[in-house]
Amino acid sequence: MKQVLASSAPFLSGAPRGTRRILIDVLIALSPCLIAASIFFGWHVLVNAAVCMAACYGAEYVYNRLILKKKKLPDFSCLITGAVLALILPAKAVFSGWDFNFYADGFRTGGGADNILFSFDIILGCIIGSVFAVALVKMLFGGQGKNFLNPAAAAHVFLLLCFAFTALNTTGFGFTASNGAFLDGDKGTGDTGLFLAMFIGNQASLTAGTTSAIAILAGCIYLCVRKIIDFKIPLIGIGCFLLFTLLFDGMIAQSLLMRPDTPAKLFNNLAANLMAGSFLFCLVFMANDYTTAPVTFTNKVIYIAGFAFFTVLLRSFSAQGEGAIFALLLMNVLTPLLDRYVVPKPFGYTKPEKRLKAAKKLLSEPTVQEETA
Amino acid sequence: MLNISKHHKVCSRHLPICEMPPPDKVYIPLVQHVGKPAKPIVSPADKVKKGQLIGEADTELSANVFSCVAGTVVEIAEMDTPYGKCAHVVIENNRSEDLFLFKPLSGALSREQILQRIREAGIVGMGGAGFPTAYKLASSAQIHTLILNAAESEPFSACDFRILKERPEQFLRGALLLSNGAGAEHAVVALGYDNRAAADELNKVIAEQKLQNIKTTVLKPEYPQGAEKKLVYAVTGKKVAPGKLPPSVGALVCNVHTALSAYYAVYEGRPLYSRLLTVSGDGVHSPANVCVPLGALFSDVLEFLGGYDAENTVRIIGGGPMTGLPLLHLNYACEKRSHLLALLTESRAQVRPSEPCIRCTRCVKACPMKLMPLYIDAYSLKGDIENAARFGLRACIRCGSCAYVCPSRRPLVQSVILARNTKEEAAE
Numbered sequence: 001m002k003q004v005l006a007s008s009a010p011f012l013s014g015a016p017r018g019t020r021r022i023l024i025d026v027l028i029a030l031s032p033c034l035i036a037a038s039i040f041f042g043w044h045v046l047v048n049a050a051v052c053m054a055a056c057y058g059a060e061y062v063y064n065r066l067i068l069k070k071k072k073l074p075d076f077s078c079l080i081t082g083a084v085l086a087l088i089l090p091a092k093a094v095f096s097g098w099d100f101n102f103y104a105d106g107f108r109t110g111g112g113a114d115n116i117l118f119s120f121d122i123i124l125g126c127i128i129g130s131v132f133a134v135a136l137v138k139m140l141f142g143g144q145g146k147n148f149l150n151p152a153a154a155a156h157v158f159l160l161l162c163f164a165f166t167a168l169n170t171t172g173f174g175f176t177a178s179n180g181a182f183l184d185g186d187k188g189t190g191d192t193g194l195f196l197a198m199f200i201g202n203q204a205s206l207t208a209g210t211t212s213a214i215a216i217l218a219g220c221i222y223l224c225v226r227k228i229i230d231f232k233i234p235l236i237g238i239g240c241f242l243l244f245t246l247l248f249d250g251m252i253a254q255s256l257l258m259r260p261d262t263p264a265k266l267f268n269n270l271a272a273n274l275m276a277g278s279f280l281f282c283l284v285f286m287a288n289d290y291t292t293a294p295v296t297f298t299n300k301v302i303y304i305a306g307f308a309f310f311t312v313l314l315r316s317f318s319a320q321g322e323g324a325i326f327a328l329l330l331m332n333v334l335t336p337l338l339d340r341y342v343v344p345k346p347f348g349y350t351k352p353e354k355r356l357k358a359a360k361k362l363l364s365e366p367t368v369q370e371e372t373a
Numbered sequence: 374m375l376n377i378s379k380h381h382k383v384c385s386r387h388l389p390i391c392e393m394p395p396p397d398k399v400y401i402p403l404v405q406h407v408g409k410p411a412k413p414i415v416s417p418a419d420k421v422k423k424g425q426l427i428g429e430a431d432t433e434l435s436a437n438v439f440s441c442v443a444g445t446v447v448e449i450a451e452m453d454t455p456y457g458k459c460a461h462v463v464i465e466n467n468r469s470e471d472l473f474l475f476k477p478l479s480g481a482l483s484r485e486q487i488l489q490r491i492r493e494a495g496i497v498g499m500g501g502a503g504f505p506t507a508y509k510l511a512s513s514a515q516i517h518t519l520i521l522n523a524a525e526s527e528p529f530s531a532c533d534f535r536i537l538k539e540r541p542e543q544f545l546r547g548a549l550l551l552s553n554g555a556g557a558e559h560a561v562v563a564l565g566y567d568n569r570a571a572a573d574e575l576n577k578v579i580a581e582q583k584l585q586n587i588k589t590t591v592l593k594p595e596y597p598q599g600a601e602k603k604l605v606y607a608v609t610g611k612k613v614a615p616g617k618l619p620p621s622v623g624a625l626v627c628n629v630h631t632a633l634s635a636y637y638a639v640y641e642g643r644p645l646y647s648r649l650l651t652v653s654g655d656g657v658h659s660p661a662n663v664c665v666p667l668g669a670l671f672s673d674v675l676e677f678l679g680g681y682d683a684e685n686t687v688r689i690i691g692g693g694p695m696t697g698l699p700l701l702h703l704n705y706a707c708e709k710r711s712h713l714l715a716l717l718t719e720s721r722a723q724v725r726p727s728e729p730c731i732r733c734t735r736c737v738k739a740c741p742m743k744l745m746p747l748y749i750d751a752y753s754l755k756g757d758i759e760n761a762a763r764f765g766l767r768a769c770i771r772c773g774s775c776a777y778v779c780p781s782r783r784p785l786v787q788s789v790i791l792a793r794n795t796k797e798e799a800a801e
Contacts (some may be wrong), residue, residue: 009696295732346768347612
């Protein structure tokens with residue numbers, strides 16, 4: 001007879017394929033965004049994604065070997081970090097300090113033109129960002145499931161602040177407006193061509209992989225069908241986002257400016273706000289990141305509402321072009337607090353009677369001071 | 374909520390009850406219940422009859438133990454049980470049919486008469502808990518509803534279903550005995566969704582026999598509908614507070630087999646010396662629902678059934694695969710608490726090492742008590758019991774839902790047990 005195992009119950013498992021299935025599903029869900037990005041911003045996005053994923057895997061492998069002295073190979077979660085990071089970075093970029101890009105007429109300094117053939121700057125950014133994300137943000141805090149910030153989001157902000165890169169995302173339509181342009185009161189009025197472009201992803205953006213609403217939607221539906229995420233959470237997030245946009249950017253702003261808008265204009269404003277920038281991508285792929293999101297449904301709703309609130313706040317009032325990733329990091333930091341202090345009451349919980357009785361006693365009996373007074 | 378039986382098809386539900394002849398030697402444990410061990414009242418070389426008292430309960434919280442064979446006592450030996458070591462009375466079977474029975478009762482019975490007989494016959498909770506039934510019925514005041522737990526929400530378990538199918542009348546009359554014994558106004562047979570096929574039989578008997586104050590209800594196909602607190606909520610709509618028992622809301626839960634044993638003890642005078650055991654799992658050649666004399670070794674039972682897959686069996690489970698005990702070998706005696714023996718091979722047991730938690734929150738969604746198992750696990754492994762308690766350590770019913778759904782294979786239930794043990798040690 002074989003050695004009989006003696007660990008405690010339960011002896012069956014409802015998840016025979018383990019975490020690997022979940023991680024692969026997330027990678028599959030990210031692929032429409034990657035495809036859309038490579039269509040609109042060129043093959044460079046694919047190169048970026050490959051470099052990021054390889055660098056993330058390598059960083060985790062080296063960290064495991066050198067610092068943890070473990071021979072175990074990293075799992076797929078670092079590949080997800082790499083893919084997400086590549087998607088929230090521009091396809092090509094020029095760093096403010098140097099310019100290693102290869103242009104149509106060779107290497108040169110002080111460029112900034114659009115005709116970059118191969119962007120060594122963004123490749124460098126990908127590698128630095130990946131190592132930062134995996135080694136510092138993830139592994140240093142305990143690795144898989146322990147990091148308190150989304151590694152890709154943290155790396156994005158790190159690169160943005162340290163290297164102040166200029167994104168060079170040109171599209172087929174030659175449309176190069178920044179996100180900021182949409183946030184003005186008179187945006188995109190009735191321009192259906194613009195909305196279609198935004199929906200399929202043909203718009204300028206600081207980030208390469210977050211422009212295509214339809215690709216994000218496809219990924220989101222896949223994740224919901226595979227039960228990786230709860231479909232209610234993105235819906236609540238979009239609802240909150242529209243509500244806060246209406247308040248901050250729509251009604252309040254306009255009533256303060258004494259500039260009443262037509263309902264059509266308000267609607268355009270909302271739709272443009274929703275599809276511009278990286279809010280949708282962050283909502284589906286990063287705010288639903290298991291590690292940095294709270295665990296109960298109530299807390300998830302609070303988290304997602306806070307994420308939408310800060311995104312709109314940053315978009316409406318800050319000079320920073322991109323609000324969603326900063327808002328996400330802000331809510332990441334709040335997650336441990338939410339989980340600690342908003343704990344569901346166990347089944348059958350009743351309020352302690354002592355406290356109730358004491359409160360009733362206080363209410364019913366007049367106190368001594370009152371009598372003497 | 375989970376629906377486990379959907380994923381793990383049961384393989385012995387359709388099999389009729391078969392009788393196992395007592396083996397040549399039986400090892401009758403003196404602890405087959407919760408509470409004080411029964412005191413042995415026989416000594417080696419004594420002749421005993423089948424059904425004779427061999428271990429006496431000398432306190433309320435204990436239970437009488439009877440011989441399942443006629444023969445000679447060989448020795449009283451300390452042996453392993455799944456719960457720890459205890460004294461076993463070893464009896465050699467002489468194959469005679471010397472039978473000792475109580476005087477069957479009939480007519481209108483008072484509560485005291487019923488309780489007296491249940492106590493005498495050594496009846497305990499036979500769904501796995503082993504709490505002395507008479508003590509449970511007597512000590513709870515103001516019971517409104519007696520719930521017969523026929524949920525069997527764990528995969529593989531089938532013996533309750535067979536009782537409902539094959540002995541509906543005896544069961545229902547036994548249920549009424551328990552209901553009267555508890556002073557309850559009425560009894561409800563709570564059938565698990567997989568047991569719903571038995572509802573028609575039961576209702577037919579209720580109508581034919583014109584039984585009063587008993588009805589059946591079918592539960593939702595969820596795990597763990599058989600857990601006491603969830604069952605009370607499903608039947609009465611009342612929630613039992615953490616740390617409280619069902620009598621606090623006027624309900625009492627008894628097992629199906631307990632009711633059947635009460636019927637035999639009261640109306641036929643037969644003490645509890647045999648029980649129905651489901652033998653199942655893919656490691657068993659021929660799964661069965663078999664009536665086993667209490668004291669027969671599991672290896673004898675399997676031999677009677679034609680053996681098992683010794684090559685590939687990696688898990689032997691006493692009790693349900695979600696909450697049962699891991700057995701190290703088959704040389705344990707079948708006792709009042711054993712309702713299921715499951716043998717799993719590697720492909721079904723799916724043994725894999727655990728990985729780090731990825732916080733996927735499946736455990737939180739699966740928990741029927743609305744706890745946060747991932748935090749209980751993390752804190753209990755750190756030894757931080759106070760914080761583990763914040764996330765519901767006390768309220769855990771150890772149903773195993775969390776560990777069942779965990780894709781990282783975290784031993785979540787084990788962590789709960791660890792934390793509780795650490796807490797107890799600290800208290801001492």
